[in-house]
Amino acid sequence: MEKREGGIEPILGLNEAVETSRLGLQKDLDGRKTLEERRKLGQFATPTALAREIVSFGLKHIDCPDDVRFFDPAFGTWAFYSALLNLTDSRNVSAATGLEIDPLFAKAAGKLFKGFNITILKADFIQTEPFDNHNLIICNPPYVRHHLIDPDKKIPLKLKTQQISGVNLSGLAGLYCHFLLRSIQWMADGAIAGWLIPSEFMDVNYGKAVKEFLLTKTDLFRIHRFDLNDLQFEDALVSSAVVWFRKGLSNSESVDFSFGDSLAAPKVIKKINKADLRPEAKWNRLSFGPPQSRDENQNSSAPKLKDYFEVKRGIATGANDFFILEETRIHELGLPIGFFRPILPSVRFLKTLEIDSDDFGNPILPKRLFLLDCHLSEGEIQKNHPRLWQYLESGRQKVANGYLCGRRKRWYFQEQRPEVPLFAFSYMGRQTDQTKSAFRFILNNSKAIVSNSYLALYPKRNLKDCLNRNPVLKKLIWKSLNDLTPENIHPLGRVYGGGLNKVEPRELLNLSVPFLKNILPKIPISSPAPPS
Ligand SMILES: C[S@@+](CC[C@H](N)C(=O)[O-])C[C@H]1O[C@@H](n2cnc3c(N)ncnc32)[C@H](O)[C@@H]1O
Structure with missing residues (x-):
């Protein structure tokens, strides 16, 4: 050669x-x-x-x-x-x-x-x-x-x-x-x-x-x-x-x-x-x-999300397949709907980023999901709610000893979060379009809570008061958050194999939101957390 x-x-x-x-x-x-x-x-x-x-x-x-x-x-x-x-x-x-x-x-x-x-x-x-x-x-x-x-x-x-x-x-x-x-x-x-x-x-x-x-x-x-x-x-x-x-x-x-x-x-x-x-x-x-x-970003005087919101992971149920049921299934099984709370489906099943509510606070969605959230003792359930008892019994073998359920006072008790998140944030996602963030903020007008496939954003007290007085501001805030570019949000978190972006609650709290000062000029930032 x-x-x-x-x-x-x-x-x-x-x-x-x-x-x-x-x-x-x-x-x-x-x-x-x-x-x-x-x-x-x-x-x-x-x-x-x-x-x-x-x-x-x-x-x-x-x-x-x-x-x-x-x-x-x-x-x-x-x-x-x-x-x-x-x-x-x-x-x-x-x-x-x-x-x-x-x-x-x-x-x-x-x-x-x-x-x-x-x-x-x-x-x-x-x-x-x-x-x-x-x-x-x-x-x-x-x-x-x-x-x-x-x-x-x-x-x-x-x-x-x-x-x-x-x-x-x-x-x-x-x-x-x-x-x-x-x-x-x-x-x-x-x-x-x-x-x-x-x-x-x-x-x-x-x-x-x-x-x-x-x-x-x-x-x-x-x-x-x-x-x-x-x-x-x-x-x-x-x-x-x-x-x-x-x-x-x-x-x-x-x-x-x-x-x-x-x-x-x-x-x-x-x-x-x-x-x-x-x-x-x-x-x-x-x-x-x-x-x-x-560091410059963290020290800057621009308002951060933490000045207006608490951010927590959504609820970890311990077994979504068992505890989260479609409305039709609840009726089929004859379970008392009063023991269920509406919960949003994961983001891939949502066709919209704004969740509307019916008169009962349930989300208006083609597929409605509810979380079994019963705080009665086993004895009470067995005595007064035989269908529910039967359902719980069907999960005892597989679900009750799971990692989370096995550590609870009663295996079917869910974490109590009386507050409903105003926004749900899909904190894991892949970027499919260079100009759009891998993440989405979902405006929740319903009483649905969210599972840990989301981060839940709860307005701090003075923002809550302000939104109660002027509810249209919700939409303005929501639109501005969704207008943020990948450069604004992605660097807060990390990228995993396959291009999976992820942002943790503490990281999201540091999101710079200078535009909120214009939308909410009267709110002093760094307000106290709402009572839990
Ligand atoms: C990512 S593949 C790359 C293969 C090849 N160099 C290429 O670029 O197409 C990694 C290779 O490492 C081999 N491998 C895994 N563990 C190893 C080890 N401890 N020592 C040597 N080779 C290993 C796997 O069998 C595989 O063939």
């Missing part, structure tokens, strides 16, 4: 044929497993175009592209090696080493790349001592969440990662964090590493130690986050980022953060000073949020 200058132009022919065979193999092997089995080992392959984009970027950044010593600690069918063959003359690749825990994949890739200058082992990266000296690591590590890690192995795993990397990972960190931190011992000085990982590490608590590692133990130079609307992994639904760092510290004062389109030509690219990248900060917000920093 002819040697190519720069070593990053595609060589068509043989290498395309290898990639075609590899894709066939991947499909065949994936098809032999259930989704559950694949999840356990984080078996979600990197698509060809993405693998090539990442390898191409890596080749542009290593010191000697004509002497590539490549390592992939979790190779699968080896999308990255195939990409390497596609982008550089194989004679430029002086070593290519890979590990893979699954014998099925390890064997298949061994056959596919037979004859190439590679060293591949069926091995667990976590148990393998480093060998050889690599100047380029590229890896899409298994995205295995912490609760799928064997509890007996968690402590040794954590201690060993700490010994290698010098940072203390939280027990909530997924396996991919251990992979990334441990890779440092497989890197030669000056080597670079590109890690395709879920972008959530930039925002969630367990990501703090990963950020500390990147900032203090490596020369972090680039993080590219892919656009959620351009999902890279159809089958895993992971919102991904590629994190690039060099082994050895440098004097560079900033890190390039990019977003959208491709690594080579991102939609946005921004330099962030390393001094601003503290491990506890939410890096997604710092890099792609509005210009002001989170």
Whole structure:
């Protein structure tokens, strides 16, 4: 094969044929497993175009592209090696080493790349001592969440990662964090590493130690986050980022953060000073949020939601299927409706963001749900409400000993919340349109309460008084809240795999709502909470 200058132009022919065979193999092997089995080992392959984009970027950044010593600690069918063959003359690749825990994949890739200058082992990266000296690591590590890690192995795993990397990972960190931190011992000085990982590490608590590692133990130079609307992994639904760092510290004062389109030509690219990248900060917000920093936002004098509202999670029933019934079902079973409270269905069943009420305070919705909320003793129920008793008996075996129900004074008692929320906030959601928030505020004109699929917003006393005097203000407030853009709300919370955004009650309280000052000029902010 002819040697190519720069070593990053595609060589068509043989290498395309290898990639075609590899894709066939991947499909065949994936098809032999259930989704559950694949999840356990984080078996979600990197698509060809993405693998090539990442390898191409890596080749542009290593010191000697004509002497590539490549390592992939979790190779699968080896999308990255195939990409390497596609982008550089194989004679430029002086070593290519890979590990893979699954014998099925390890064997298949061994056959596919037979004859190439590679060293591949069926091995667990976590148990393998480093060998050889690599100047380029590229890896899409298994995205295995912490609760799928064997509890007996968690402590040794954590201690060993700490010994290698010098940072203390939280027990909530997924396996991919251990992979990334441990890779440092497989890197030669000056080597670079590109890690395709879920972008959530930039925002969630367990990501703090990963950020500390990147900032203090490596020369972090680039993080590219892919656009959620351009999902890279159809089958895993992971919102991904590629994190690039060099082994050895440098004097560079900033890190390039990019977003959208491709690594080579991102939609946005921004330099962030390393001094601003503290491990506890939410890096997604710092890099792609509005210009002001989170701290500035918190200190600013602009009114916050907490100045007007209490925010609580909706009710945790302990068993929605048992305690929440459709109105028709209640009648069918002959249960006394007086023991039921209206409750909103989850947001995916709502066709409207404003809930109207009938004369009884029940929501006017095609499907009306009610929560069984009876505070009588079992004796009283048995004596006076035989149908209800029969219904409770039908749940005794399955429901009564559940986590929540088993801890209650009486297993069917629900938490008492006399107040009805004015707004329900759908605190988990995916953004489907760039201009619209993943979250919605629902105006509740009924007496329905909400389950914990929502956050419930209760007006503080002086707002409540004001709304009683002037009810039309409700709609104005509601419309303004729903006019907030993703940039206003999303940075308060975090993004999980699959682009799932989530905001917790404490975070929502910090939502900046300057427009409420105009709608409610007479309300002094920071008013006391309503009596509970
Ligand atoms: C996300 S897939 C990536 C596969 C391939 N590198 C790619 O990009 O298409 C992760 C791979 O890691 C493998 N794996 C899981 N746990 C491992 C471990 N402890 N050591 C080595 N490989 C592991 C899985 O079997 C799977 O093939």
